[in-house]
Amino acid sequence: MTSDLFAADGRLKAIPRKPARRAALLDHLAATLFEPSRVYTEREVNEALKTVHADFPALRRYLVIGGQLARTKDGSAYRRQPGAPVGATAAVA
Template sequence: MTSHPSRPAADSRSVADLFSADGRLKAIPRRPARREALLAHLTATLFEDGRDYREPEINEALLTVHEDFSALRRYLVIGGFLARTKDGSAYRRQQQPGSPGGAIPAVA
């Protein structure tokens, strides 16, 4: 086995490896660590901090990278990357992934 000089950036490399040349996600990773790295990347690149999104907006953004937008949306909420109001009417990018419950207080 040979050592690769780019190994210290393994996280960003692994995320880049998940995408095809056209920018589409090849598959949603099964391994939790790789999936979490992907979710963090998607959150940072697709969603603005401090902004509320309606579900169709979340779906549209996720469709730009993969057809299974509902699975990605679910992983983002369960993983604490996106918070959803209890009534499901709004989503918001979380400050810190992993917040318990995955819900934010009611949005006006």
């Protein structure tokens, strides 16, 4: 992950607007913040994303839309999707 996206304290400076850069960032965040076999509550996802950037709802939404995180229909549970193609939408089984 390019260091120009992150401040010295490790927090994200801004969410990239370019789709390819944003997808690479989301892949990085999913791999570093979430274990593939674990189910997370929305609160746990929010807390993890808050450590990276203040706009955690946008990051959560991008992770779901990008296919890095799967979410139940009611939004109560999330799971990392290992190897999910960028741009794919997924749901927790």
